Amino acid sequence: MSDTLAASPLTRTVKRLIGVAASLLFTFIGLLFVTFIIARIVPIDPVLSILGDRATDAQIAAERLRLGLDEPLWKQFGIYVWQALQGDFGISIRTREPVIAEIARFFPATLELATLATIFGVALGVPAGVLAATKPGSWADQIVRLVGLMGYSMPVFWLGLMGLLLFYGVLGWVGGPGRLDAAYDMMFEFEVTQRSGMILIDTALAGRWDMFANAISHIILPAGLLGYLSMAYISRMTRSFMMNELGQEYITTARVKGMPERRVIWVHAMRNVMVPLITVVALSYASLLEGAVLTETIFGWPGLGSYITDALMANNMPAVMGGTIVVGMVYIGLNLLSDILYKLVDPRART
Amino acid sequence: MSLLSVKNLRVSFDTEAGLVEAVRGVSFELGRERLGIVGESGSGKTMTGRAVLRLIRPPGRIEADRMAFDGQDLMRATEREMRALRGPRIAMVMQDPKYSLNPVMKVGAQLMEGLRQRDRLSRMEAHDKAIAALEAVQIRDPGRVMEAYPHELSGGMGQRVMIAMMLIPNPDLLIADEPTSALDVTVQAEVLAILDGLVRNRGMGLIFISHDLRLVARFCDRVLVMYKGKVVEELAAQDLMQAKHPYTQGLLNCLPRIGGPRQPLPGLDRNADWAV
Structure with a gap:
């Protein structure tokens, strides 16, 4: 009933949609952040779980490099978010399928x-x-x-x-x-x-x-x-x-x-x-x-x-x-x- | 013949703490006149009003030697017959429009509900009648109010909507249960004047329930004073100052008067023997 919101309904709807989209994006990145942290905290070495425990040191080092694990954490997170936004959640270790x-x-x-x-x-x-x-x-x-x-x-x-x-x-x-x-x-x-x-x-x-x-x-x-x-x-x-x-x-x-x-x-x-x-x-x-x-x-x-x-x-x-x-x-x-x-x-x- | 005749009405509630008797043997006759029922909170005045509409839900129980409206026995009426009375014959305005209007329905839909559902009017006809009803309670912008939700209205506006809604089917009897107690003092008088005018013009019977003795006296022909579920005194409004019962006198004395002596107001004298 208030007349103070004189802006046209269209701009109001657009503004509201942008607000919703922004809050969705933030929630999603927050969600990624939590899963990322969990993945770093659990005592499972991603390299070993891919290669098995009989891999040579050279193989392990190469795989670390391939997975980007030598990068600083914030950069790893950035890569993770970027891939996730494109629908890439990595390769399943067991089946080698996305x-x-x-x-x-x-x-x-x-x-x-x-x-x-x-x-x-x-x-x-x-x-x-x-x-x-x-x-x-x-x-x-x-x-x-x-x-x-x-x-x-x-x-x-x-x-x-x-x-x-x-x-x-x-x-x-x-x-x-x-x-x-x-x-x-x-x-x-x-x-x-x-x-x-x-x-x-x-x-x-x-x-x-x-x-x-x-x-x-x-x-x-x-x-x-x-x-x-x-x-x-x-x-x-x-x-x-x-x-x-x-x-x-x-x-x-x-x-x-x-x-x-x-x-x-x-x-x-x-x-x-x-x-x-x-x-x-x-x-x-x-x-x-x-x-x-x-x-x-x-x-x-x-x-x-x-x-x-x-x-x-x-x-x-x-x-x-x-x-x-x-x-x-x-x-x-x-x-x-x-x-x-x-x-x-x-x-x-x-x- | 009187419009409403009530003899020895009792309302009781079977609660876990035992039987609570809210109304204990109230009798009165009402023509097309205005009857006030006055008493403190818990004196049974509201329950008396609702008992007339048989709107007391279990575990509440209504008993009466006789309760008849326009010759029809209300105690024996089926639920279907009661529904035919509620609305078109007997209506009620409640205390606070904040709670008595459905918060998720547009005002217009609530106003038109009876016309659409019961009288099967077309949307257009119902709409016109609802607009006319809002105009009758002096709402200046009825079209806008129709499209509003209750929370968008002020208390005074809400109560006018409530009055308009209840008066649409032109009932013979209106029960007004503290219709202005929840409103700001400034709008109380306005709403009362509107209510008074409509009741007089349409010649309907009115039961005006309030805790405010002076207001009731100004507004009604006759006054029942209730205390602990019983009528302790019945008197004509103009004789109020000559009230004999100590409880009525007590109610009168505990109101401040503008320009009166500035002493502490006397407390209300309550004596359990009055309501034996």
Whole structure:
């Protein structure tokens, strides 16, 4: 409402965009700085992990020179940032492949799994939380609480193993570990153009619905499991946010106006619940994108979590750093996204 | 026939600390007149107002021997029937527009909600009616206010919006629950004058809830004085100075008077026996 901001909307938007881009760049360089420091602190000699411990002194010296390790630290950091900005995270020690190419293969698997799990979590958790909040103390509230508590307290590997045993082993309703049956694995590699690396999307785009169905049967169990965990968290938070909003005076106003309870809850209260809920959903999504190592291990899911863990076990520092940077970027990106959504939902955050 | 008839109204809350009785047997009749309910915080005046709209949430409980609005039994009405009354027949203005308007909805959307959802008016018609309602509460720039969010309005403006919103369906009874207590003193009088004018012109019944005895007396025909959930005295507004009950006299005496003697104000005398 203030007229003091007389600048045209266009210049304001441009200014704001530049500000956002600058803060993103700074955060990214900060992230690189942290991974760089970690890589220098861990007691793993990059040269030895490449050449093995039987290398001659001359070989070691030559490799040091090639990696730029004789340069001063600040210069090494500069080179590192410059390469990272161009998408060069180094060469994986184990496979001699660029780290970025490996991550491009592993990350879509995690992205697919985490996205589906988050969709489950939101689609079930939000209504469950609202139901519990509107009838506190009722049997519905108790059930939601119990289901949530189970999701919190049961170890994920146990749930995963039991799920596999029951639905794959005994009932045979779902596919087993891996993203596809072995037969389809090869077919996917050779017959489907991989646009996104996400099997569900690529097969759908290619019209290979048999393969799509097979991928669904494989992803449904791990996604359901992770979705259950995120539902437990989301329903609990939704319940408490909703209870808080329903105690507010504007809710009474809506009721005084004669609005039906459905509208009071889903329009008046929900719009206010969305504000804190965005952060909760974004954080839970981010923690799934980080890679759920235990789940990925049990379900043989070639995702980011197992990639980073394997690399760590193999002293494969470039891969660990690359993976860490991707996780950091996921957090930065989701933060930015929730900031934008936040402003769309809450007019008070806009000014 | 009276507009609202309340006999032996009780509101209680089953809390973990035991049963709390907020209203303990209040009775009154109201025609198309202006009734003031006065008392300290916690005397049960707000709960009385909300009980009429049956807007007390569990664990709160409403009981009454009789509570009827325009011949309709409010105690027996279904939730659907109550919803049909709320808004078009009985409306309420609350204390603080900062909290009583939805912070994430535009003022215009909140004003038009009843017209769009209940009366199924087109966007244009609803918009015109909302503008007219804002003009009626003397908002000079209604188009701009429609597009604003509540946090962009001052307290006085917010309360005018609230009054406009509640008066759009032309209710028969308005409950005003401390409508000016949260406002600056300078705008209190303005908002009160607007409210008074609209209530008089449209001939609606008014329940004016306040802790300010003099204000209520100036504004209403009749005054109920409440103490600890009970009505301790009922009197015509012009007889206020002749109040007999010691609690009412106490309320009168603890207000400062401009030009009066500058002694310490007497404390309020509270006697539990008054509310037995």
